[in-house]
Amino acid sequence: MKLFDVYPVNNIIIEKALGSHVWDEKGTQYLDLYGGHAVISIGHTHPHYVKRLTDQLHKVGFYSNSVKMPLQEQLATLLGKVSGKEDYQLFLCNSGAEANENALKLASFYNGKKKIIAFKKAFHGRTSLAVAVTDNPKIVAPVNETDNVVFLPWEDEAALEQAFQQYEVSSVIIEGIQGVGGINVASESFLRKIRTLCDTHNAVFIADSVQCGYGRSGKFYSHDFAGVNADIYTMAKGMGNGFPIGAIIIAPKIQPVYGMLGTTFGGNHLACAAALAVLEVIQEEKLIENAASVGAYLMEQLRTFDKVKEVRGRGLMIGIDLPDELAHVKKELLFKHKIFTGEAKPNVIRLLPSLALTKAHADEFLDAFSKELNK
Numbered sequence: 540m541k542l543f544d545v546y547p548v549n550n551i552i553i554e555k556a557l558g559s560h561v562w563d564e565k566g567t568q569y570l571d572l573y574g575g576h577a578v579i580s581i582g583h584t585h586p587h588y589v590k591r592l593t594d595q596l597h598k599v600g601f602y603s604n605s606v607k608m609p610l611q612e613q614l615a616t617l618l619g620k621v622s623g624k625e626d627y628q629l630f631l632c633n634s635g636a637e638a639n640e641n642a643l644k645l646a647s648f649y650n651g652k653k654k655i656i657a658f659k660k661a662f663h664g665r666t667s668l669a670v671a672v673t674d675n676p677k678i679v680a681p682v683n684e685t686d687n688v689v690f691l692p693w694e695d696e697a698a699l700e701q702a703f704q705q706y707e708v709s710s711v712i713i714e715g716i717q718g719v720g721g722i723n724v725a726s727e728s729f730l731r732k733i734r735t736l737c738d739t740h741n742a743v744f745i746a747d748s749v750q751c752g753y754g755r756s757g758k759f760y761s762h763d764f765a766g767v768n769a770d771i772y773t774m775a776k777g778m779g780n781g782f783p784i785g786a787i788i789i790a791p792k793i794q795p796v797y798g799m800l801g802t803t804f805g806g807n808h809l810a811c812a813a814a815l816a817v818l819e820v821i822q823e824e825k826l827i828e829n830a831a832s833v834g835a836y837l838m839e840q841l842r843t844f845d846k847v848k849e850v851r852g853r854g855l856m857i858g859i860d861l862p863d864e865l866a867h868v869k870k871e872l873l874f875k876h877k878i879f880t881g882e883a884k885p886n887v888i889r890l891l892p893s894l895a896l897t898k899a900h901a902d903e904f905l906d907a908f909s910k911e912l913n914k
């Protein structure tokens with residue numbers, strides 16, 4: 540059998556990984572500023588993470604949500620504490636798309652309405668509703684097309700107000716920092732406007748934190764910079780440092796009903812052990828503070844390069860917007876300097892490293908980047 544060929548891959552096999560580095564089968568070392576797409580939050584194969592998962596696997600790896608699981612309660616308590624949203628409720632699932640799917644569905648259960656507001660260049664995942672609120676017609680199959688979604692221009696407050704006049708809005712979904720869209724930071728005033736309009740019209744504010752959340756921005760949720768709370772936060776990627784786990788946290792005003800949401804695998808013992816290990820390391824090693832300071836340093840340095848069009852982002856979620864003539868830099872970084880980075884179309888290099896990235900790693904990248912730009 541062949542693989543279903545949907546990914547354009549780099550011809551590299553990763554055999555070993557530790558902290559912010561990975562090694563191929565020939566022993567070549569790479570600096571990882573991509574983190575397998577913003578997934579590696581505490582660093583590869585962190586010893587505490589490996590131990591917690593191994594210990595758990597020796598006890599019980601999986602049982603379904605039909606029995607009490609103290610690990611889920613421990614996770615809810617710790618997540619509430621670290622994120623500062625202690626009065627929210629936790630529902631566990633397996634991926635970012637699934638988190639958004641559940642959030643949009645829950646919003647509609649809550650207020651009985653159907654219309655969803657999403658934004659241009661948004662990416663929310665590939666399941667049916669998540670892809671319907673994703674602004675990329677190429678990945679929306681005919682069966683996913685729906686009249687229930689309205690796409691508005693990014694940061695256009697007048698268009699937002701007008702949409703609330705025109706439609707019975709169930710929810711507004713927004714990434715605090717658009718990832719796939721090219722690292723676009725939502726302004727604090729725009730997020731506050733969403734909050735006000737949702738309050739006035741009994742709509743649900745959904746903060747997609749799948750990529751920009753979990754400390755990456757220098758705050759636990761990047762939407763926190765606006766000083767307002769969303770009704771539902773969705774998360775995945777960094778939550779399990781590579782173990783598949785996703786979640787939504789839900790404001791107290793939204794009440795659960797048996798059977799309303801559900802999943803076979805979500806919140807299993809191993810997934811909870813992984814997520815607990817991640818939060819323990821984030822706390823112990825002060826990784827959110829580290830993301831804020833190393834990220835600020837990187838952005839400040841990157842802004843000194845004249846040839847860079849723009850540097851956008853917060854914390855360790857950084858977009859370097861390059862002119863067409865520098866479109867080759869990403870490949871040179873990988874194949875010549877052995878540094879993994881991410882990308883966004885057309886020419887944005889995306890940095891999504893582990894939150895434990897050191898200043899020395901940042902300098903290593905800046906050195907390679909400057910060599911490529913000043914050739």
Ligand SMILES: Cc1ncc(COP(=O)(O)O)c(C=O)c1O
Nearest residue numbers: 634635636662663664718749750
């Ligand atoms: C902002 C955002 N939301 C949702 C998703 C979907 O997450 P997953 O691939 O885990 O389904 C992604 C994935 O890149 C994302 O960046």
